[in-house]
Structure formats: structure tokens, C-alpha cells
Amino acid sequence: MADVVVVGSYVQDLSFRTEQLPAPGETRLGTFQSGAGGKGFNQAVACSRQGVVTQFLGAVANDLFAVEAENFVAHEESLTAFLERIDSSHTGVASIVVDGKAQNQIVVALGANGRLSRSFVQQRAALFHDAKIVVTQLEMNIEAVDETLSIARESSSISILDPAPINPELSVELLQKADVITPNESEFTSLLKQLFGDDPGERFWERTDKELQGLCELCGVPLVIVTLGGTGCFVSHHRLDGRISLGEGFFRASAPKVNAIDTTGAGDAFSGGLAAGLVRYRNDIKSAIAFASCVAGLSTERVGTSPAMPYSFEVHERFRELPSPVSRE
Structure with a gap:
């Protein structure tokens, strides 16, 4: 039995580092180096390495990269x-190029990943009921995303949707099946434009926190966490049902000081860490x-x-x- 189930993409990363893009x-x-990746797989690894038992559902072919995925999982304890x-x-x-400034x-x-089937997720619904x-996230067949969020709602699990990469097939109805969304700044802006026809403009983050709260409420999702890189994140929360310990409102959370050399996958690390944190701290969102x-x-x-x-x-x-x-006893 797992505390966290991640349904998402596995991608073999072909990574290049150069001083300037x-x-x-x-x-x-x-x-150059090659390694395991993909938004869903990154999230699952980030979560499991926090000592939280995690199960990953994804799709691969019958090739050498699929073997690398299996070998990687075999060495992960949780x-x-x-x-x-x-x-x-x-x-x-994925082809990834990183410069000397970590961009x-x-x-x-x-x-x-684009063919991960709804039926494959359905057949493993029992995993969700224990989680x-x-x-x-959206780096896979959108029908599998829909099925994942639907089963999560039926099972009373808390669902986290990382709405990336932005997918033209994403609908308001699908977005609102999630309990939590974790877009970054550009993804959130794209969501507002695509789904609600609201263009925040280039000076988006100069708006007041109250104005940002209003934009978050457009999404109709109980908990919106907009990640802002090294400056932290903006958190908007409303319509929560008691599973997450917060009332109505909003706040900003700071980010720790680090010496970044490669920001690839940082958003995935946040989403996986958030899932682990909700388990470790018994849904204390802060x-x-x-x-x-x-x-x-x-x-x-x-x-x-x-x-x-x-x-x-x-x-x-x-x-x-x-x-x-917090003790789980």
C-alpha cells in the first residue's frame, strides 16, 4: 500500500551543458549525460526519496530507454x-540544454506517454483508494489525466495537478477536478488566458496580493500554489473541505537560499516534495x-x-x- 500515487510521464533525458545557449x-x-526523467517520474522520485511509499503509473515502449526506467526504479527503496x-x-x-546561469x-x-490509456489507469483504481x-500532470494523454483525477475524487484522496506543459486540450472542467494545482508563473498566466480569457499583462506580478487572490479564485480550485522560482510561491486557498488545515485566504511563502546550477526539474521536485510533505505533516499545508x-x-x-x-x-x-x-501513529 502506498501513501502517494503518481500518474505521469517517463522521459529519458539527454542533457547538454554549455556556457551559453x-x-x-x-x-x-x-x-553530455543521459538519465531518467519526465515530469511524472521526477515527481515520484522526489516524493519517494522523502521516505514516503510511492507508486508510479506511466507508459514506455519496448526499447533501451524502458530498460533504463526499470533499472532506475529497482534501485529506489520506496x-x-x-x-x-x-x-x-x-x-x-527529451533534449535538454543548460547554460552557465542554470537556464x-x-x-x-x-x-x-501520449498513449497512456484511460483503461490502464482504471484497472489500477484500487491503488488510489489506499493513497x-x-x-x-499534463505531459501525457489527457484522457489518462481525466481518469486519474476522477478516481482520486471518488477515493477521497487529495489530488495535485501540475498543469504543465500547457495543453490545449485542458478544460475548465478537468482543471476543477483537482484539489491543488501547482503552476509556475508563466503556466499560471497561460491558464488564465486559455481557460478564462483573462490576460494579466506583462506586469502581472506587480499586482497586489488581493488582486492575485482574485485571479487564483478564477480557477475554481480549492488550493492554488503559484511557484515563483527563487522568490518562493503565492498561495491562495478557499473552499477547502477539512482535509487540508487552512481557512480562506492567501499568503506568500519564501524559498530557501541555494546555489543553483541546474533548475531543470525544480517544479517537479516541488510537486513531489509537496505530496510527501502533506503525508509527513498530516496535511499541514504551510x-x-x-x-x-x-x-x-x-x-x-x-x-x-x-x-x-x-x-x-x-x-x-x-x-x-x-x-x-508528524508521527503517523
Whole structure:
């Protein structure tokens, strides 16, 4: 039985590091490494490395990258994976270029992720009924996202949707099936434009917190956490049903000081850390967000995505101000 179920993408990362991102038509020299990744898989690894039993549902093909996924999972103590095999496709792959300032450019070929089936998720509905938290994102077949959130609602699990990458098939109805959404600044702006026809403008974050709260309420989701990189996040909460310990309102949460060298996967680390934090702190959202920010921050001090996700002991050694987890007894 797992505390957290993550339904999402597995992508093999082909990562390049160079001092400056190449301009169109330009070739630059750099270094290379390959490793496990994908938004869903990164979230699952980030969560499981906090000592929270986690199950991952995703899709791969029958190729060498699928073997790498299985080998990675075999070495993760608190993580198990259920993988749908798509013979007529390829395992997801991403080309990632990171510069000397930790900025990145990414191109993803979803492959098998785009064909993760609704039926595969349905057949594993029992996993959701045992889970406290269900996490998903948009780097896969949108029908599987819909099924994931529907089953999570039926099972009374808290559902977290990372609405990235922005998907033109995302609807207001689907978004509002989630209990929590975790967009970054640009993703949140895109959501407002795509779903509600509201253009916040270029000076979006110069608005007052009360105005930002109003924009968050447009989403119709109980808990909206807009991540703002090194400056922390803006949190809007309303219509909660008692499962998360917050009343109505909004607040800002700061981010820890880190020496970032690669921000690829930081948002995934936050979402996975948030899921783990909700389990560890018994749905105390402020403690869970503080914990998630530390997981995400520490992940940026390492190269890669899934391999860069920190372990619980590393997080607590680095950020000693974090509260101790609440006993599950």
C-alpha cells in the first residue's frame, strides 16, 4: 500500500551543458549525460526519496530507454512502478540544454506517454483508494489525466495537478477536478488566458496580493500554489473541505537560499516534495510547502532531473529549521 500515487510521464533525458545557449543556426561545445526523467517520474522520485511509499503509473515502449526506467526504479527503496507497454511507439525522450546561469531549453518527444490509456489507469483504481495523495500532470494523454483525477475524487484522496506543459486540450472542467494545482508563473498566466480569457499583462506580478487572490479564485480550485522560482510561491486557498488545515485566504511563502546550477526539474521536485510533505505533516499545508521548497531548492544544486532529487536526510541536514515530521501513529 502506498501513501502517494503518481500518474505521469517517463522521459529519458539527454542533457547538454554549455556556457551559453546556442543562437539559431549556431553550434556550441558542451558536455553530455543521459538519465531518467519526465515530469511524472521526477515527481515520484522526489516524493519517494522523502521516505514516503510511492507508486508510479506511466507508459514506455519496448526499447533501451524502458530498460533504463526499470533499472532506475529497482534501485529506489520506496518506489514501485506500473508501466503500460506501447509496442508501436518509443519511450519518451527529451533534449535538454543548460547554460552557465542554470537556464535551460527543452524539447520533449512524448512517445508512449501520449498513449497512456484511460483503461490502464482504471484497472489500477484500487491503488488510489489506499493513497492519501494522488499527483498528475499534463505531459501525457489527457484522457489518462481525466481518469486519474476522477478516481482520486471518488477515493477521497487529495489530488495535485501540475498543469504543465500547457495543453490545449485542458478544460475548465478537468482543471476543477483537482484539489491543488501547482503552476509556475508563466503556466499560471497561460491558464488564465486559455481557460478564462483573462490576460494579466506583462506586469502581472506587480499586482497586489488581493488582486492575485482574485485571479487564483478564477480557477475554481480549492488550493492554488503559484511557484515563483527563487522568490518562493503565492498561495491562495478557499473552499477547502477539512482535509487540508487552512481557512480562506492567501499568503506568500519564501524559498530557501541555494546555489543553483541546474533548475531543470525544480517544479517537479516541488510537486513531489509537496505530496510527501502533506503525508509527513498530516496535511499541514504551510509545513508541506516549506518542505517542498527545500526539496526543490536542493535539487537545483545538482545536475539532472530524477537523479538530482534529494533524499530526506539531505533535506533535513541542509535546512535544519524544518519541523520534524508528524508521527503517523
